[in-house]
Amino acid sequence: PLPVEQAEKIVLNLEALYDHPDSELEHVAKLARSIQQRRGDYNGRILSIRADDLYTLAVVYSTTPSGLIEKLEDFGVLVHDLQAFFASDAE
Template sequence: SSGAEAATKIVINLERLQELPADQVGPLARYAATIQTQRGDYNGKVLSIRAEDLRSLAIIYDLTPGELTDRLIGWGVLPPEAGPAMQE
């Protein structure tokens, strides 16, 4: 590979996600809830998701993965240090 992908873990802040308006975060909130159901992981304050899932979500939001990462940082759903990891 070209080595362009630095695969830092994507850790979503579930408490922050619940505070945001549904019309903004709807697809992400449904995606996270689905992953929680699939794992049986309901009690966490955070949820680690796959890098591949961020790519799928970026398509849903019509953004690049880097743009979606910036937006999630702006919402407070991802910590600021998540930024450089998803740039390609």
């Protein structure tokens, strides 16, 4: 089976990420801001990130990519179902 980090695209919920008061997410937020800047992608509510960047970020947090995904999961900053995410807007 594919490792967790390759099983699906890693998509961050930027609102949840940036509004989260927990400083544990500081490095993730920093990376996301930097990626937005480099892509010129300022208006999105979500951000798809590279598996490579997840790997690097896992090193920063002294964990594995799967471990980091679990952490992001716990903090509620991952988007799994884009359709559902955007559909919940329309309500």
